[in-house]
Amino acid sequence: MIWEACFQIIQLWQGAIMSKFWDEKFNRDGFTYGTRPNAFLESRSSLLKPGGSVLVPGDGEGRNGVWLAQQGLNVTAVDSSKVGQGKARGLAEDSSVVMQFQLADLLTWDWPTAAFDHVVSIFFHLHTDDRPRLHAAMLAALKPGGILIMEAFRPEQLALSSGGPRVSELLFDKDCLAQDFAVAELLELENASPILDEGPLHQGLAATVRLVARRR
Ligand SMILES: C[S@@+](CC[C@H](N)C(=O)[O-])C[C@H]1O[C@@H](n2cnc3c(N)ncnc32)[C@H](O)[C@@H]1O
Numbered sequence: 001m002i003w004e005a006c007f008q009i010i011q012l013w014q015g016a017i018m019s020k021f022w023d024e025k026f027n028r029d030g031f032t033y034g035t036r037p038n039a040f041l042e043s044r045s046s047l048l049k050p051g052g053s054v055l056v057p058g059d060g061e062g063r064n065g066v067w068l069a070q071q072g073l074n075v076t077a078v079d080s081s082k083v084g085q086g087k088a089r090g091l092a093e094d095s096s097v098v099m100q101f102q103l104a105d106l107l108t109w110d111w112p113t114a115a116f117d118h119v120v121s122i123f124f125h126l127h128t129d130d131r132p133r134l135h136a137a138m139l140a141a142l143k144p145g146g147i148l149i150m151e152a153f154r155p156e157q158l159a160l161s162s163g164g165p166r167v168s169e170l171l172f173d174k175d176c177l178a179q180d181f182a183v184a185e186l187l188e189l190e191n192a193s194p195i196l197d198e199g200p201l202h203q204g205l206a207a208t209v210r211l212v213a214r215r216r
Helices: 004-027 039-043 065-072 084-095 131-141 155-159 175-179
Strands: 051-059 074-079 100-103 116-122 142-153 185-192 195-198 202-206 208-214
Touching: 004 084, 039 116, 039 142, 051 065, 051 100, 051 131, 065 074, 065 084, 065 116, 074 084, 074 202, 084 100, 131 142, 131 175, 175 185, 175 208
Parallel strands: 051 074, 051 116, 074 100, 116 142
Antiparallel strands: 142 208, 185 208, 195 202
16 A cells, blocks of 8 residues: 555656656747658558547657648547647647647556557657556557557667667667567568658657557
């Protein structure tokens, strides 16, 4: 009982640190990662179910959520940064699209099950201690047959200056994703070396890992 209460306090404290970190990063003129969608996501538009539902964890300033809404999807964007989500709301309004927004720490969020046709996780980097549990939650949030689309930085990104976390515990690789999504049907799992052009903080050659998985 005491241990559970301590654990909850630690989680709240960690969540507050994380949202402060991202609030400060997003508290600038313009959009940190631009207003265009992630190129890998855009290239996989044929996988999106017309009129389907999509959960976008860690949608930040909203570039991907807004683009998904423009494709006709019913978008739920969840992020713990109040500043980022404020900008995402503005971008949605300026783009004349309607989206659902939730301001929440995804580490403690009450993840829905079998609720979405898609989950889109773009550069939503999770610590190795949290990653398997949250990736399982993303998979469980999909309806059977639903599709997850993910791009994240891999450890080789540490040698590059085009953005991303600077600690290896926050980076993903093919092995860890194959384990996290072992119960899913892996449609794609590849390393990529894109030239990023996503706002001021994602510019230049990058080392990423890309995943498309279908819930069985
Ligand atoms: C690198 S940014 C990526 C933003 C967006 N996906 C994009 O590609 O433009 C990571 C985002 O994850 C959010 N995030 C990180 N940890 C989170 C958590 N525990 N709960 C909710 N959001 C979180 C941050 O607030 C930030 O918006």
